[in-house]
């Protein structure tokens with residue numbers, strides 16, 4: 001077992017260690033047992049699932065919520081459930097695997113748009129509508145990109161969709177709960193609560209458990225999805241334990257305690273970004289729970305990862321296929337209860353480890369890594 005400061009755990013609000021979440025899970029275990037027992041369309045759901053859907057509906061400003069046993073299944077199911085072979089999908093080139101696999105499983109008519117480039121989305125939509133005025137078009141993006149910590153301008157994207165009679169799907173896995181007023185994520189932060197066509201999310205970053213959901217204003221779309229999304233219909237439901245953890249987490253996220261945790265998370269994130277930048281490390285993106293750090297070559301990254309671990313720094317090393325072939329980065333993920341002073345220590349250890357790795361491999365420092 002490795003002991004140290006971990007930046008590799010996706011529990012941004014620290015809710016998996018929160019006593020009231022653990023008590024809710026224990027109560028669900030006593031009442032319902034550990035197993036869903038069947039698909040949600042049979043008897044897989046419990047009253048906890050309905051209460052969870054109601055909380056998510058408040059959090060997203062969308063009336064209808066379909067639950068999935070994993071976030072991956074929610075993204076894949078949302079796209080494959082709604083889109084037909086003759087439909088079209090415009091995918092940001094950095095969209096998560098569940099979205100891109102869903103898109104390619106649904107139709108051959110998939111085009112990728114340059115990352116966060118709305119002009120590129122417009123060009124794709126115009127080209128599609130020039131040749132096909134009738135079939136559906138889905139535009140797919142994320143609230144916060146998990147490898148880059150950057151964000152689209154959602155209002156512009158939603159307006160583009162309206163202009164070209166397309167539907168917008170936003171994956172809020174990394175921002176719902178972690179930021180925005182009341183934990184409403186980038187959708188709330190950009191003043192769009194209840195205005196995005198489709199919102200999908202995961203419980204695995206802020207809701208202390210596995211699972212996911214799709215939220216929509218349309219009853220028809222939710223009903224259609226609950227039948228045609230195979231990862232919903234043909235998969236055992238979210239277990240009662242998952243539902244209990246996510247439900248109690250959602251209640252905290254929407255409370256003053258959630259505000260406190262988000263404020264702490266922002267402070268920790270800013271401190272780590274600041275400490276890394278002060279050491280001239282190359283930090284990508286904007287403030288979120290994700291702090292991506294460029295490393296230079298893959299060889300340097302691998303060696304620095306192991307040197308850092310020996311010094312008590314636990315990091316997620318990201319390589320292909322999560323980032324382009326031949327590149328690597330550390331994806332540092334912070335939690336609200338990380339200690340501020342540990343952020344300075346972490347930056348120093350990472351800097352030392354990268355410098356040592358580069359020296360051992362005789363690679364020069366460059367702009368995409370430590371310069372100190």
Ligand SMILES: Cc1ncc(COP(=O)(O)O)c(C=O)c1O
Nearest residue numbers: 070071072096146173202204211
């Ligand atoms: C953007 C994004 N969407 C969806 C998922 C899938 O969620 P889960 O891990 O809960 O299945 C992830 C998790 O890695 C993610 O980063």
